[in-house]
Amino acid sequence: MLKLEDARIAQGGFEMRAEMTLEIGQKYAVIGPSGAGKSTLLAALCGFLPLVSGRLLSDGVEMTDTPPGARPMTMLFQDNNLFPHLTVTQNVGLGLRPDMKLSAVDLDRVRDALGRVGLADHADKRPAGLSGGQQSRVALARVLVQARPWLLLDEPFAALGPALRNEMLDLVQDLVAETGAGLIMVTHAPEDVRRIADQVIFVGKGRAEAPQPAAALMDNPPPELRAYLG
Amino acid sequence: MALRPDAVTRKIGITAAGLTVAVVLAACVGIATRAEVTAGFGPGDWSAIRFTVVQAVLSAFVSVLLGVPLARALARRQFFGHGLLVMFLGVPFILPVIVAVIGLLAVFGRNGWLNAALGAVGLPEVSIYGLHGVVLAHVFFNLPLATRLILQGWQAVPAERFRLAAQLGLTPRAVARTIEWPILRQIVPGAFALIFVICLTSFAVALTLGGGPKSTTIELAIYQTFRYDFDLARAAMLSGVQLVLAGGAAVLALSIMPQVVLGGGLDRVAQRWDARGGLQRLGDMAVIVLGAGFLLLPLGAVVGRGLLGLGQMPGTVWQAAGISLQVAVVSVVVLLLIALPMAGWIAQRRSGGVEAIGLIGLSFSPLMIGTGWFILLNPVVDPISLALPVTALVNALMALPFALRIMVPRLRDTLQQFGRLSESLSMRGWPLWRWVILPRLRPQIGFAAGLTGALSIGDLGVIALFADPDRATLPLQMYRLMGAYRMEAAAGAALLLLTLALAVFWICDKGGRWGAEA
Numbered sequence: 001m002l003k004l005e006d007a008r009i010a011q012g013g014f015e016m017r018a019e020m021t022l023e024i025g026q027k028y029a030v031i032g033p034s035g036a037g038k039s040t041l042l043a044a045l046c047g048f049l050p051l052v053s054g055r056l057l058s059d060g061v062e063m064t065d066t067p068p069g070a071r072p073m074t075m076l077f078q079d080n081n082l083f084p085h086l087t088v089t090q091n092v093g094l095g096l097r098p099d100m101k102l103s104a105v106d107l108d109r110v111r112d113a114l115g116r117v118g119l120a121d122h123a124d125k126r127p128a129g130l131s132g133g134q135q136s137r138v139a140l141a142r143v144l145v146q147a148r149p150w151l152l153l154d155e156p157f158a159a160l161g162p163a164l165r166n167e168m169l170d171l172v173q174d175l176v177a178e179t180g181a182g183l184i185m186v187t188h189a190p191e192d193v194r195r196i197a198d199q200v201i202f203v204g205k206g207r208a209e210a211p212q213p214a215a216a217l218m219d220n221p222p223p224e225l226r227a228y229l230g
Numbered sequence: 231m232a233l234r235p236d237a238v239t240r241k242i243g244i245t246a247a248g249l250t251v252a253v254v255l256a257a258c259v260g261i262a263t264r265a266e267v268t269a270g271f272g273p274g275d276w277s278a279i280r281f282t283v284v285q286a287v288l289s290a291f292v293s294v295l296l297g298v299p300l301a302r303a304l305a306r307r308q309f310f311g312h313g314l315l316v317m318f319l320g321v322p323f324i325l326p327v328i329v330a331v332i333g334l335l336a337v338f339g340r341n342g343w344l345n346a347a348l349g350a351v352g353l354p355e356v357s358i359y360g361l362h363g364v365v366l367a368h369v370f371f372n373l374p375l376a377t378r379l380i381l382q383g384w385q386a387v388p389a390e391r392f393r394l395a396a397q398l399g400l401t402p403r404a405v406a407r408t409i410e411w412p413i414l415r416q417i418v419p420g421a422f423a424l425i426f427v428i429c430l431t432s433f434a435v436a437l438t439l440g441g442g443p444k445s446t447t448i449e450l451a452i453y454q455t456f457r458y459d460f461d462l463a464r465a466a467m468l469s470g471v472q473l474v475l476a477g478g479a480a481v482l483a484l485s486i487m488p489q490v491v492l493g494g495g496l497d498r499v500a501q502r503w504d505a506r507g508g509l510q511r512l513g514d515m516a517v518i519v520l521g522a523g524f525l526l527l528p529l530g531a532v533v534g535r536g537l538l539g540l541g542q543m544p545g546t547v548w549q550a551a552g553i554s555l556q557v558a559v560v561s562v563v564v565l566l567l568i569a570l571p572m573a574g575w576i577a578q579r580r581s582g583g584v585e586a587i588g589l590i591g592l593s594f595s596p597l598m599i600g601t602g603w604f605i606l607l608n609p610v611v612d613p614i615s616l617a618l619p620v621t622a623l624v625n626a627l628m629a630l631p632f633a634l635r636i637m638v639p640r641l642r643d644t645l646q647q648f649g650r651l652s653e654s655l656s657m658r659g660w661p662l663w664r665w666v667i668l669p670r671l672r673p674q675i676g677f678a679a680g681l682t683g684a685l686s687i688g689d690l691g692v693i694a695l696f697a698d699p700d701r702a703t704l705p706l707q708m709y710r711l712m713g714a715y716r717m718e719a720a721a722g723a724a725l726l727l728l729t730l731a732l733a734v735f736w737i738c739d740k741g742g743r744w745g746a747e748a
Contacts, residue, residue, distance in 0.1 A: 046654065047653075048650055048653070067653065067656075068650075068653045068654045068656075069653055069654055069655060069656025069657075069658075070656065074654065075650075075654055077650060077651065080647045080648055080650075080651055081651060083648060083651070083665070083666060083669075085669040085670060086665065086669075090665075094655050094657065094665070095655065098655050098656045098657040098658075098661050099657075099660070099661040099664075100661065100664075100665055
């Protein structure tokens with residue numbers, strides 16, 4: 001369980017508030033107009049932005065000031081999810097050992113993860129030698145080996161075409177179903193929400209609303225959300 | 231978005247910066263203990279101060295004055311060899327001063343090509359020694375620098391602006407006023423200031439082409455007082471003067487000094503529709519030919535005479551070459567040990583104020599640091615025995631500002647791009663350097679190492695002060711050969727030195743880029 005208590009998040013001149021409780025195993029979509037603070041909310045959850053005030057709790061343990069790498073979550077960014085100078089294996093291996101001292105057991109896990117995302121034959125390539133979809137799969141393989149309770153997606157598939165994006169979302173859905181992780185994903189597309197999300201967090205007017213069941217909300221949106229969806 | 235400072239890197243970075251400052255401060259302390267301010271300046275001291283300022287002003291003025299038409303011609307003419315010529319504009323940066331002097335002597339010296347030509351038509355010969363010789367050599371080094379800086383400004387003009395000028399049918403005069411003049415006004419003062427500061431601490435040029443009471447720079451006066459009179463008190467006082475003058479000028483000039491772009495990318499020529507007239511075309515080509523000749527003839531002379539002199543070199547030259555290589559290697563290692571953590575620290579900070587520490591190398595003169603350290607070391611150990619380590623250290627410090635300029639922007643980009651990913655993977659400290667920063671920075675590290683190695687191998691500065699009769703670096707050995715009027719052997723040594731400097735640069739630069747991922 002992830003809990004934001006009376007949180008204030010500031011970035012530059014922008015400030016937003018958030019108060020929410022997120023259940024593990026659930027899939028949350030974060031939607032809202034551009035600039036409303038969707039990425040800011042994720043950055044704060046992940047520890048890239050310190051909270052101005054308020055607390056963040058994970059299963060009752062406070063982690064307001066925990067550094068990003070020590071939080072029970074992995075995040076995929078809009079871009080730069082892979083190091084271009086490292087091989088696929090190394091990129092995935094970093095999820096297990098930040099100092100890259102990979103044991104034989106570690107390497108086996110990396111190989112398994114690559115097999116799981118269908119990249120077993122590309123282990124020694126560098127990202128530049130892969131397609132956009134394959135690069136996303138490498139990042140997901142790393143998510144697999146990290147096996148953290150939460151997965152945060154800040155639109156990592158935005159640059160992919162619609163078919164490929166759906167493929168990736170299906171893969172993500174399979175992965176979180178396998179690991180039992182909670183998913184928090186930023187999206188612009190209402191169809192993504194319908195495709196994958198259990199709950200929706202609407203971010204607007206400097207405030208992140210508490211999550212609401214996706215289907216009901218999308219069928220009967222409040223005025224602010226209706227204005228955004230158009 | 232602000233990154234949390236990486237504790238490990240930050241500590242080492244601050245330590246490296248602190249050490250750099252400490253080296254300079256220690257030299258200042260050494261100077262302060264011996265300088266007798268009450269003794270006041272003698273007439274010779276005033277003359278040295280005056281000459282230093284006058285030659286620096288003239289050198290900067292002439293370099294910029296000639297740099298403007300040359301840059302303008304290069305910016306608007308495309309011709310065969312354009313890229314090569316622009317590349318050659320970067321060569322003086324790593325060219326050992328004493329090698330250039332040999333080349334300049336071959337062209338402008340008493341028995342040089344210019345005097346031969348003048349003699350053939352019955353004109354009196356010109357002398358390269360004295361003020362105009364010093365200025366000539368400084369212009370040889372800094373005209374290319376000025377040209378590159380101005381060219382940079384020219385190329386920052388969007389191509390659309392020239393298209394607009396063409397659509398409006400602006401005359402060359404109008405183009406000059408509306409487009410070119412604003413650029414020059416922006417860049418020329420900074421270029422002037424940079425060259426002025428560089429020339430203030432000039433030593434090797436003054437040593438070889440100056441000298442005598444009328445054309446002695448402060449730097450040279452420190453050397454002479456030190457070597458010939460061994461008057462440490464007066465050397466310390468002169469060092470203090472140098473510190474105030476050069477340091478002060480550097481601090482004053484800091485805000486207007488341009489960013490030196492050392493890499494390539496300057497060989498683009500924007501398509502222009504103005505200045506198509508035959509007269510302007512001829513003028514531009516004449517400027518280019520003269521500029522290229524001024525730059526390439528001395529280099530050609532070094533190669534030509536050097537080939538003839540290779541057989542005349544005594545064995546000590548090879549021995550000196552070996553010592554120089556060792557000094558260069560140590561310099562490069564020291565530089566990287568200081569510059570990398572400093573760059574890491576600077577790149578994590580939002581303001582670039584710390585970068586000023588790196589400018590120490592530009593504003594404090596090698597002989598001033600050398601004198602200070604000599605005074606400090608003298609009571610404890612024989613400074614002569616430390617000549618090579620001190621030379622290597624000072625060379626590294628001199629290269630530090632350039633190394634930081636090369637590495638910091640790339641490091642900043644790297645942290646911007648991959649900082650969050652690294653943090654989310656708990657990569658900090660050494661693993662972050664090992665797996666992210668060093669691989670991403672390889673081309674920049676190679677380039678900086680190459681520059682440092684080339685500068686160090688060709689440096690004739692502190693080593694002259696601490697000179698050991700038995701162990702000389704190649705530039706010093708070459709200077710000794712010149713002093714003994716063994717010009718053929720010196721020319722051979724010059725070619726060897728040139729080859730070594732270029733080879734060290736090339737190997738490091740290529741090594742950094744080889745196999746590096748974009």
